[in-house]
Every structure is written in C-alpha cells, then in structure tokens.
Amino acid sequence: LSHLTVASNISKMSANNVKPFTVFVEGNIGSGKTTFLEHFRQFEDITLLTEPVEMWRDLKGCNLLELMYKDPEKWAMTFQSYVSLTMLDMHRRPASTPVKLMERSLFSARYCFVEHMMRNNTLHPAQFAVLDEWFRFIQHNIPIDADLIVYLKTSPSIVYQRIKKRARSEEQCVPLSYIEELHRLHEDWLINRIHAECPAPVLVLDADLDLSQITDEYKRSEHQILRKAV
Numbered sequence: 299l300s301h302l303t304v305a306s307n308i309s310k311m312s313a314n315n316v317k318p319f320t321v322f323v324e325g326n327i328g329s330g331k332t333t334f335l336e337h338f339r340q341f342e343d344i345t346l347l348t349e350p351v352e353m354w355r356d357l358k359g360c361n362l363l364e365l366m367y368k369d370p371e372k373w374a375m376t377f378q379s380y381v382s383l384t385m386l387d388m389h390r391r392p393a394s395t396p397v398k399l400m401e402r403s404l405f406s407a408r409y410c411f412v413e414h415m416m417r418n419n420t421l422h423p424a425q426f427a428v429l430d431e432w433f434r435f436i437q438h439n440i441p442i443d444a445d446l447i448v449y450l451k452t453s454p455s456i457v458y459q460r461i462k463k464r465a466r467s468e469e470q471c472v473p474l475s476y477i478e479e480l481h482r483l484h485e486d487w488l489i490n491r492i493h494a495e496c497p498a499p500v501l502v503l504d505a506d507l508d509l510s511q512i513t514d515e516y517k518r519s520e521h522q523i524l525r526k527a528v
C-alpha cells in the first residue's frame with residue numbers, strides 16, 4: 299500500500315467519517331494469531347489490537363487466567379465477564395487508520411469459550427444465562443464493526459505441541475481433549491455456521507505450517523485486508 303494511497307484513505311476517512319475496515323483474527327489457542335498480527339506491523343496505517351491476555355493475568359494483582367484454569371467451576375464466570383469487558387473495549391476503540399486488525403472478538407469468547415464451559419457444565423445454567431444475556435444485549439445495542447474474519451485453521455495435535463513448547467505457565471494443565479473441543483467449536487462457528495450470526499465473511503488460512511513457511515500463507519490475506527481499504 300503506497301503512502302499516497304494511505305494518505306488519501308485517511309483524508310477520505312476524516313472527510314466522510316468512514317469506518318476502518320475491521321478484521322478479526324480467530325483460531326485455536328496457539329494457532330499463531332499474535333504472529334499474524336505482527337506480520338502486519340510492517341504496513342503503515344494499520345491499527346493492531348492484540349488480545350488483552352496481560353490484563354487477564356493482572357487485574358489489580360489478581361491473575362484471572364490462572365484462577366480460571368486452576369478452579370474453573372469457581373472462576374469461569376468472573377473470568378468470562380472480564381474477557382467480555384476487555385473485548386468490548388477493543389471493539390469500541392476508535393481507529394484513525396483505514397484498517398483495524400483485532401485478535402479475537404466477543405464472538406469467539408461467546409461461541410467457543412463460553413459455549414465450551416456451558417456444554418461441560420463448568421458454568422451453571424444461571425451463569426451461562428447471564429453471560430448470554432449480556433452478549434445479546436451488546437449485540438443488539440452497541441455497534442460492533444466486522445468486515446472480515448481471518449480464520450487461522452490448525453490441527454489440534456499441532457497446536458497442542460506448540461502450547462507445550464511455549465510453556466505459558468497457566469496453560470500447562472491444558473489437555474489435548476480441550477484443544478480438540480475448542481477446534482470443533484471454531485469449526486462449527488466459522489465453517490459449519492451452526493450459529494445464526496457469523497458477523498463477516500471468513501478467509502481460511504492454513505496455520506499448521508511452521509514459521510519458515512507461514513509468511514507465504516499470511517501473504518495470501520494481504521490482498522484482501524489491504525486492498526479493501528483502498
């Protein structure tokens with residue numbers, strides 16, 4: 299994207315108050331969402347919003363992510379409630395650039411993580427109902443822009459190895475079965491479309507590839523992400 303094009307986009311944006319082209323990057327734990335976002339750092343005039351995991355790990359000195367993994371029955375509701383708040387903050391954060399790239403969304407929190415906790419009874423039906431009501435209320439009353447979803451599709455066994463290798467302390471107890479279930483929930487949401495709402499068209503990338511080959515796969519999305527902004 300040339301500087302001239304970006305400059306003209308920005309002036310168009312301020313003149314017409316045009317919204318940025320908004321992309322959610324989705325995929326299983328360890329699918330490379332952060333790496334994908336980092337790939338786009340080379341382009342100017344893109345707003346990159348990485349997932350607020352660090353906020354989940356330190357809310358006034360409390361590690362909510364750790365509490366949730368150690369005692370899910372007790373902490374899932376608290377954790378998901380805070381995830382929703384931090385995600386909503388990302389959705390609502392204005393971007394003065396032609397493109398806004400976000401890691402995950404309120405939708406994956408609801409359709410993958412909360413859905414999983416509801417199905418395996420980690421959440422009491424009453425807790426699930428409250429989270430779901432919040433989700434519906436937000437959806438119907440607060441504009442959430444979405445123009446494209448990039449789905450970093452992976453095999454559970456591959457991301458499982460990556461998770462073990464990166465050794466994020468909270469995730470050490472995560473079993474392969476959890477990763478497999480999260481994989482199915484991503485597929486049901488983004489490929490099989492079991493939920494009525496899929497907020498934007500989905501671009502599927504092969505994120506099983508290792509780091510030396512993944513750049514070419516990422517490049518496949520540049521055209522869609524950058525060109526749409528012109």
Ligand code: DGT
Nearest residue numbers: 326327328329330331332333349351381407411469
């Ligand atoms: P990446 O860059 O693809 O490796 O992404 P990760 O693994 O850093 O990011 P993500 O969102 O897949 O996972 C971050 C951690 O937070 C992971 O332990 C799963 C957890 N997590 C993320 N969102 C939610 C959520 O809505 N609910 C629950 N229970 N966990 C979540």
